[in-house]
Amino acid sequence: MAESAYVDMSADLASKIRSGEYPPGLRLPSYSDLEAAYGVSNIVVRRAIDLLELQGLVKRMPRKGVFVSSQTRLIRVSPERQMESAEETYRHESNGNIKVEREVNDILASPWLRDEFKLSEGDAVTHTVTRASDDGKPASISDTYQPIGRNGTDGAYWLEETWRDDMANPVHRAWLGVGIGTLVKKVHQRWSTRDGQTLMVSDVSYPPDRYDAFVFRMALGPIDSDQFRDPDFRTQN
Amino acid sequence: MAESAYVDMSADLASKIRSGEYPPGLRLPSYSDLEAAYGVSNIVVRRAIDLLELQGLVKRMPRKGVFVSSQTRLIRVSPERQMESAEETYRHESNGNIKVEREVNDILASPWLRDEFKLSEGDAVTHTVTRASDDGKPASISDTYQPIGRNGTDGAYWLEETWRDDMANPVHRAWLGVGIGTLVKKVHQRWSTRDGQTLMVSDVSYPPDRYDAFVFRMALGPIDSDQFRDPDFRTQN
DNA sequence: AAGTGGTCTAGACCACGTG
DNA sequence: ACGTGGTCTAGACCACTTG
Numbered sequence: 001m002a003e004s005a006y007v008d009m010s011a012d013l014a015s016k017i018r019s020g021e022y023p024p025g026l027r028l029p030s031y032s033d034l035e036a037a038y039g040v041s042n043i044v045v046r047r048a049i050d051l052l053e054l055q056g057l058v059k060r061m062p063r064k065g066v067f068v069s070s071q072t073r074l075i076r077v078s079p080e081r082q083m084e085s086a087e088e089t090y091r092h093e094s095n096g097n098i099k100v101e102r103e104v105n106d107i108l109a110s111p112w113l114r115d116e117f118k119l120s121e122g123d124a125v126t127h128t129v130t131r132a133s134d135d136g137k138p139a140s141i142s143d144t145y146q147p148i149g150r151n152g153t154d155g156a157y158w159l160e161e162t163w164r165d166d167m168a169n170p171v172h173r174a175w176l177g178v179g180i181g182t183l184v185k186k187v188h189q190r191w192s193t194r195d196g197q198t199l200m201v202s203d204v205s206y207p208p209d210r211y212d213a214f215v216f217r218m219a220l221g222p223i224d225s226d227q228f229r230d231p232d233f234r235t236q237n
Numbered sequence: 238m239a240e241s242a243y244v245d246m247s248a249d250l251a252s253k254i255r256s257g258e259y260p261p262g263l264r265l266p267s268y269s270d271l272e273a274a275y276g277v278s279n280i281v282v283r284r285a286i287d288l289l290e291l292q293g294l295v296k297r298m299p300r301k302g303v304f305v306s307s308q309t310r311l312i313r314v315s316p317e318r319q320m321e322s323a324e325e326t327y328r329h330e331s332n333g334n335i336k337v338e339r340e341v342n343d344i345l346a347s348p349w350l351r352d353e354f355k356l357s358e359g360d361a362v363t364h365t366v367t368r369a370s371d372d373g374k375p376a377s378i379s380d381t382y383q384p385i386g387r388n389g390t391d392g393a394y395w396l397e398e399t400w401r402d403d404m405a406n407p408v409h410r411a412w413l414g415v416g417i418g419t420l421v422k423k424v425h426q427r428w429s430t431r432d433g434q435t436l437m438v439s440d441v442s443y444p445p446d447r448y449d450a451f452v453f454r455m456a457l458g459p460i461d462s463d464q465f466r467d468p469d470f471r472t473q474n
Numbered sequence: 475a476a477g478t479g480g481t482c483t484a485g486a487c488c489a490c491g492t493g
Numbered sequence: 494a495c496g497t498g499g500t501c502t503a504g505a506c507c508a509c510t511t512g
Contacts, residue, residue: 064478298498
């Protein structure tokens with residue numbers, strides 16, 4: 001047993017959920033049944049399901065059961081303009097010694113990437129791994145994918161940014177120096193054109209303790225009552 | 238005992254940390270000591286500290302101890318333009334029946350608000366409580382504060398938005414229908430002028446299960462290589 | 475009545491850090 | 494050698510839901 005029992009168990013259940021063997025809405029076996037099936041104790045089952053719950057894969061219903069979540073996710077959307085590069089962000093955040101290294105490779109597009117970029121089987125994409133450290137401490141690692149020959153975000157109109165607490169993949173874990181059970185801050189970015197064509201996607205993992213809050217600071221630009229007004233407060237005077 | 242032992246214990250420790258009785262950097266008493274001091278078992282202490290860790294109040298160091306976190310918070314900043322009101326957001330998110338109700342009162346500014354708005358002792362602020370529901374289910378509750386006579390976000394140049402998982406106050410808990418131990422999604426917003434004067438602050442709590450990811454979708458506007466370019470990818474062609 | 479998840483007890487062993 | 498936090502066992506009682 002390489003990992004702790006509850007991590008192994010959680011990974012096993014997660015793979016059953018993601019593979020569809022446990023479809024959305026299904027009630028998981030009861031704690032007692034899971035204890036018996038995996039030959040572990042109360043707390044191992046509970047911690048395994050803690051991890052699933054943190055990933056949003058299951059939902060606990062006291063006295064009813066643990067249910068597989070539906071994958072339709074309600075998200076918070078907010079329009080935004082402008083952005084800055086990772087390096088700029090870090091330099092604004094920290095006085096430390098920021099180092100960024102990059103590996104670029106062309107790889108065969110996986111089914112998921114083919115779907116994202118509307119490519120054909122056999123097409124390749126450019127894969128960039130970016131590792132950033134802050135005074136020697138790992139600050140982030142990201143995988144960025146884009147169709148061959150595209151130049152970054154040229155032509156992008158939309159940027160969609162999603163984050164969640166999630167488990168990192170082994171490569172990200174190794175760089176960040178965290179164990180398999182540790183939840184990291186994961187940001188997924190998708191740059192796309194005005195008509196919805198994806199130009200670039202990026203998955204970034206941050207150490208769980210680098211940010212304890214995420215802030216979006218937005219320049220609203222010169223604003224007066226005609227240009228911009230929050231309807232919530234329009235009639236208060 | 239109104240709440241579970243681990244919630245009571247966590248609240249007690251949290252108040253000691255926030256009051257400064259346990260200053261940043263201090264090592265908490267060991268698990269064994271805490272078990273003895275509170276007269277509880279292993280798991281109660283661990284769950285209490287789980288809650289503190291989730292709030293970012295402490296940091297666990299295996300085989301060394303549990304330490305009170307420093308309060309300097311590193312945050313992620315990203316410039317953004319435009320925004321929409323809470324009601325608009327909800328209507329985009331949901332097909333349900335959105336109801337929003339609002340209570341407005343003028344109250345004496347607390348020290349914290351006086352500091353935020355640079356007011357004098359005895360000055361009042363406008364306090365708005367906004368409750369939103371989605372098909373009868375509570376969707377959010379917020380407290381908004383602004384100096385008397387100001388009209389919402391008129392004149393705002395910056396919007397800073399911070400979120401974290403945190404415990405809600407009793408009023409928010411009651412509306413959201415969650416227990417004291419439940420962590421909710423908390424968003425703190427600060428609108429300010431170009432020179433940093435705060436115009437309005439708002440604290441919003443969402444049910445923990447409403448959003449399982451936060452997405453910021455940003456319109457970058459018409460972009461070409463001269464107007465906008467991600468320096469990370471500038472030299473890839 | 476039986477089963478569920480939530481909470482809790484009272485122990486145990488382990489790997490690692492500090493004296 | 495001892496104490497630490499991390500993991501785990503093998504039970505227990507409770508409040509509530511379901512057949």
